[in-house]
Amino acid sequence: xxxxxxxxxxxxxxxxxxxxxxxxxxxxxxxxxxxxxxxxxxxxxxxxxxxxxxxxxxxxxxxxxxxxxxxxxxxxxxxxxxxxxxxxxxxxxxxxxxxxxxxxxxxxxxxxxxxxxxxxxxxxxxxxxxxxxxxxxxxxxxxxxxxxxxxxxxxxxxxxxxxxxxxxxxxxxxxxxxxxxxxxxxxxxxxxxxxxxxxxxxxxxxxxxxxxxxxxxxxxxxxxxxxxxxxxxxxxxxxxxxxxxxxxxxxxxxxxxxxx
Amino acid sequence: xxxxxxxxxxxxxxxxxxxxxxxxxxxxxxxxxxxxxxxxxxxxxxxxxxxxxxxxxxxxxxxxxxxxxxxxxxxxxxxxxxxxxxxxxxxxxxxxxxxxxxxxxxxxxxxxxxxxxxxxxxxxxxxxxxxxxxxxxxxxxxxxxxxxxxxxxxxxxxxxxxxxxxxxxxxxxxxxxxxxxxxxxxxxxxxxxxxxxxxxxxxxxxxxxxxxxxxxxxxxxxxxxxxxxxxxxxxxxxxxxxxxxxxxxxxxxxxxxxxxxxxxxxxxxxxxxxxxxxxxxxxxxxxxxxxxxxxxxxxxxxxxxxxx
Numbered sequence: 297x298x299x300x301x302x303x304x305x306x307x308x309x310x311x312x313x314x315x316x317x318x319x320x321x322x323x324x325x326x327x328x329x330x331x332x333x334x335x336x337x338x339x340x341x342x343x344x345x346x347x348x349x350x351x352x353x354x355x356x357x358x359x360x361x362x363x364x365x366x367x368x369x370x371x372x373x374x375x376x377x378x379x380x381x382x383x384x385x386x387x388x389x390x391x392x393x394x395x396x397x398x399x400x401x402x403x404x405x406x407x408x409x410x411x412x413x414x415x416x417x418x419x420x421x422x423x424x425x426x427x428x429x430x431x432x433x434x435x436x437x438x439x440x441x442x443x444x445x446x447x448x449x450x451x452x453x454x455x456x457x458x459x460x461x462x463x464x465x466x467x468x469x470x471x472x473x474x475x476x477x478x479x480x481x482x483x484x485x486x487x488x489x490x491x492x493x494x495x496x497x498x499x500x501x502x503x504x505x506x507x508x509x510x511x512x513x514x515x516x517x518x519x520x521x522x523x524x525x526x527x528x529x530x531x532x533x534x535x536x537x538x539x540x541x542x543x544x545x546x547x548x549x550x551x552x553x554x555x556x
Numbered sequence: 557x558x559x560x561x562x563x564x565x566x567x568x569x570x571x572x573x574x575x576x577x578x579x580x581x582x583x584x585x586x587x588x589x590x591x592x593x594x595x596x597x598x599x600x601x602x603x604x605x606x607x608x609x610x611x612x613x614x615x616x617x618x619x620x621x622x623x624x625x626x627x628x629x630x631x632x633x634x635x636x637x638x639x640x641x642x643x644x645x646x647x648x649x650x651x652x653x654x655x656x657x658x659x660x661x662x663x664x665x666x667x668x669x670x671x672x673x674x675x676x677x678x679x680x681x682x683x684x685x686x687x688x689x690x691x692x693x694x695x696x697x698x699x700x701x702x703x704x705x706x707x708x709x710x711x712x713x714x715x716x717x718x719x720x721x722x723x724x725x726x727x728x729x730x731x732x733x734x735x736x737x738x739x740x741x742x743x744x745x746x747x748x749x750x751x752x753x754x755x756x757x758x759x760x761x762x763x764x765x766x767x768x769x770x771x772x773x774x775x776x777x778x779x780x781x782x783x784x785x786x787x788x789x790x791x792x793x794x795x796x797x798x799x800x801x802x803x804x805x806x807x808x809x810x811x812x813x814x815x816x817x818x819x820x821x822x823x824x825x826x827x828x829x830x831x832x833x834x835x836x837x838x839x840x841x842x843x844x845x846x847x848x849x850x851x852x853x854x855x856x857x858x859x860x861x862x863x864x
Contacts, residue, residue, distance in 0.1 A: 310647075375642075381609070381610050
């Protein structure tokens with residue numbers, strides 16, 4: 297299994313797609329911070345929804361399925377999977393799950409760093425939209441002293457957001473093993489993300505369903521510094537369980553399937 | 557003496573919904589031989605190769621690889637199998653060496669020198685740093701074979717390795733396959749539509765049609781069935797005939813009107829025949845094996861038309 301992970305790292309290091317996506321995410325994250333600062337300072341006068349395309353949620357919903365498509369389906373298209381199959385199908389699914397986590401970490405990292413640096417800078421930022429934990433963190437910078445406890449909690453928050461993203465987007469893993477076409481994985485991942493978001497927005501108004509949605513990574517609750525460490529752990533736990541379930545489904549789909 | 561079989565396919569059936577790709581197939585492969593898998597499109601050649609490499613599972617029957625037939629054992633033993641199914645797994649944006657490195661990592665082989673050794677072996681030593689997208693089809697196939705050889709396999713499975721190659725490429729791949737088999741004593745299972753090519757490469761033949769194995773035979777058996785004989789031409793026919801009768805102790809020959817002599821029964825000892833003739837002071841102007849082609853033999857076996 298380690299050799300499969302090592303091979304994925306080698307591929308990712310050579311991947312122009314990953315470098316391109318990382319560049320786009322970095323530009324968007326920096327632009328978002330500038331816009332957030334400009335709006336708060338009154339230098340920029342735009343409606344929040346006009347810059348929602350720069351938000352982490354929008355970008356991750358598009359870019360991560362694209363990269364998962366390349367990461368997993370690429371092996372089927374290039375036939376590298378023929379060599380990997382002697383390591384066992386469970387090892388393939390496990391290594392791809394870990395590589396997926398790594399890809400999510402890499403792609404979210406620009407937002408994490410921009411939010412962290414912006415928060416520490418103590419500058420003034422607008423929240424812009426209420427659904428992003430990063431803009432929320434930026435906007436709350438004035439409310440907290442930058443002592444070690446706060447910094448530690450901020451790191452915990454940022455780590456939680458990464459795992460939450462991995463949980464939300466882990467649906468792409470079984471989809472990739474089932475359809476094996478990068479374009480389809482991207483399309484299904486993006487459409488699924490938007491449909492679930494819309495469905496959750498509707499269901500959250502219904503009592504009882506709200507608690508149920510909170511037990512999934514698709515909750516619309518923004519992770520803030522006001523939440524306790526226990527709530528972070530709960531979010532991480534839910535996301536990890538979701539990733540494990542998705543990997544399990546991927547294994548069941550791939551276990552006895554034909555490899556072209 | 558017990559002969560060692562490295563692969564046994566025991567009554568394997570592969571069913572895809574309403575289509576039976578393989579039907580009760582039984583095959584045994586011995587070490588160090590080159591097996592030619594012959595069959596029309598859709599006969600089941602690639603399906604058989606995919607079952608052996610674990611890309612697919614049989615609906616019925618079992619596969620025994622290096623003595624293992626349980627799933628865990630098969631998975632372990634598949635590390636001793638190299639394969640090139642349909643077309644090579646190559647990343648065009650990587651160099652030949654980088655592609656080799658990727659597959660070396662996937663197979664968990666720490667020895668980095670194997671990359672250069674194999675690239676040298678397939679004649680790509682000088683172009684190892686060239687991007688694969690700039691490679692010709694022949695170079696890609698050779699790189700594919702090098703990749704298949706990465707784990708030092710004892711069984712090499714090649715599906716249509718000369719497909720689409722020009723005559724020079726075909727000869728290159730043929731020589732490479734023969735050299736690999738001789739130098740490394742590995743078993744090769746090779747499928748091809750190119751029957752004359754397969755005739756020059758394989759030592760054993762498996763004829764498959766509509767998912768069933770129609771016949772398995774060795775090269776000498778095939779040559780016998782194809783009524784092969786030695787054709788010798790020289791300026792001293794009478795002296796040649798004397799050599800046959802006195803030194804080879806045979807009268808199983810025919811002198812044709814064109815002056816050529818057809819000698820039966822010495823196909824496996826043709827080197828000895830040549831040496832005997834030359835030692836007797838006769839210089840042959842032609843010394844060849846002739847007879848029916850593999851194609852002529854194969855078509856009636858699968859019930860096809862022989863147009864010759």
